[in-house]
Amino acid sequence: MSADSRAKIAFLPTHRHRRGSKAALDGLLSVVVVVDREEPRLGDQHARLREAVAPLAAALEVLYVLDGPLPRTRALLEELQRQGEPLVVLAFPRVFGRAAALSVAFREARGDWVLTLPLLPEPVDLAGLSRLVPALERADLVVGVREPRRGGGRFERLVGWLVGDRFTDLRSDIRLMRREVAESLVLYGNQHRFLPLVAQTQGFLVEEVPVGLPHPEPPRRGPDLALLLDLLTVFFLVKFVQKPFRFFGGVGFAILALGGLGTAWLVWQRLVEGIPLADRPALVLTSLLVVLGLQIVAIGLVGEIIAFANARTLHHGHIERVVEAEGEPPPSR
Numbered sequence: 422m423s424a425d426s427r428a429k430i431a432f433l434p435t436h437r438h439r440r441g442s443k444a445a446l447d448g449l450l451s452v453v454v455v456v457d458r459e460e461p462r463l464g465d466q467h468a469r470l471r472e473a474v475a476p477l478a479a480a481l482e483v484l485y486v487l488d489g490p491l492p493r494t495r496a497l498l499e500e501l502q503r504q505g506e507p508l509v510v511l512a513f514p515r516v517f518g519r520a521a522a523l524s525v526a527f528r529e530a531r532g533d534w535v536l537t538l539p540l541l542p543e544p545v546d547l548a549g550l551s552r553l554v555p556a557l558e559r560a561d562l563v564v565g566v567r568e569p570r571r572g573g574g575r576f577e578r579l580v581g582w583l584v585g586d587r588f589t590d591l592r593s594d595i596r597l598m599r600r601e602v603a604e605s606l607v608l609y610g611n612q613h614r615f616l617p618l619v620a621q622t623q624g625f626l627v628e629e630v631p632v633g634l635p636h637p638e639p640p641r642r643g644p645d646l647a648l649l650l651d652l653l654t655v656f657f658l659v660k661f662v663q664k665p666f667r668f669f670g671g672v673g674f675a676i677l678a679l680g681g682l683g684t685a686w687l688v689w690q691r692l693v694e695g696i697p698l699a700d701r702p703a704l705v706l707t708s709l710l711v712v713l714g715l716q717i718v719a720i721g722l723v724g725e726i727i728a729f730a731n732a733r734t735l736h737h738g739h740i741e742r743v744v745e746a747e748g749e750p751p752p753s754r
Contacts, residue, residue: 446554450478451532455522456540457488463497466541467506473547477554478534484509486526489516520608523616527603535603539594541634549632553597561625562602564588564617565595565632576648583656586618589629601625611651622659663728669721673714680710 452474460466467483474481485498485508498510511525527535536553549565556563566589574589581587592614602625612619621627661668684707690696698704 445476446478446534446557448478448533449480449482449531450474450534450536451526451530452481452483453486453523453526453530453535453537454483454540455486455488455519455526455537456491456494457516457519457522458540459491459493460540461493461497463494464501467501467508469547470538473550474536476551477536478532482507482509482530482532484511484526484530486522487512488519488522489513518611520610520613523613524606524608527606530600530603533600535598535600537594537596545634547634549634550595552630552632553595556628556630557597557599559626560628562596562598562617562620562627564590564593564627564629565597565634566590566629567593567595567634568631580615580618580652583652584618584659586621588617591615591617595632595634610654611647612655614648614651615655618655618659665724665728666721669717669724673717673719673721675714676710676717677714680707680712680714683707684711 452470454470456463471481471483487495487498487510491512495510495512498508502508502510509529511522511529513522513525523537526537534557536550553563553565577588577591580591596616598620602620605623605625606616606619608616608619617627657668683703687698687701687704687707691698
């Protein structure tokens with residue numbers, strides 16, 4: 422990204438913040454909006470967005486991430502900047518995806534709090550965003566649950582069955598988080614779809630709050646193969662990234678046992694029943710299963726060695742607080 426593709430950050434005092442109020446955040450709030458298409462009405466949307474989020478914090482900065490060459494939208498935002506609107510434009514020269522856009526925005530954000538919002542093409546009531554702030558007293562990341570639910574939450578039930586973590590609206594783009602959460606998240610590919618799950622895996626507390634906003638995406642028809650593949654990827658990363666041998670070892674030993682039992686049965690038939698092994702495809706199949714099982718077990722061992730070698734650099738989890746005993750510390754030896 423070139424140096425001139427990022428405008429200077431300007432902070433917007435809200436003048437509505439009352440010190441000590443639980444309905445507003447102390448410090449700076451960074452609002453992140455990813456734009457992946459030309460949006461001629463972005464000026465009106467920005468005005469509604471600024472009015473809706475102004476009561477949430479003492480000061481605001483709004484970051485627009487343009488995912489790809491969007492010249493008309495970029496010119497519109499630059500015109501708003503010339504008119505005095507305090508906003509930041511981060512422009513990608515080509516499409517990198519929403520995960521990359523969020524990662525860059527999290528790195529560039531200056532706020533103590535980060536709020537991600539979708540690009541809503543139609544005028545909607547954003548008053549429900551105020552429900553996110555009180556929930557931060559109990560959580561590190563608050564997800565806004567949209568209504569009505571599309572598909573009855575089948576995707577969330579599938580995630581709960583695979584991973585064990587229950588969410589009502591996992592793919593919601595409405596998220597309010599502490600800065601530590603944004604700095605700790607590593608997003609790539611389509612991991613933005615599972616951002617609350619990734620944060621919870623790292624030890625952050627996640628809570629869902631209904632906000633009453635609609636779903637911007639159209640209803641899907643049929644299964645989404647890419648989404649299922651992303652779900653399997655997240656399942657492996659959540660469950661086995663620090664213990665790969667449990668996955669590869671279990672699968673490898675199962676295949677190895679199946680091939681070994683089949684081979685032993687064929688040998689038994691040859692030695693006891695006198696059935697010749699020549700021209701028996703089962704012998705080839707069982708032999709391949711034995712070799713495949715050994716290879717998968719070997720991959721698991723290599724993965725375990727890599728995890729052990731990088732154990733010091735892995736992020737094991739978020740520590741909420743450290744409680745130390747009173748009195749003199751024990752003498753060092």
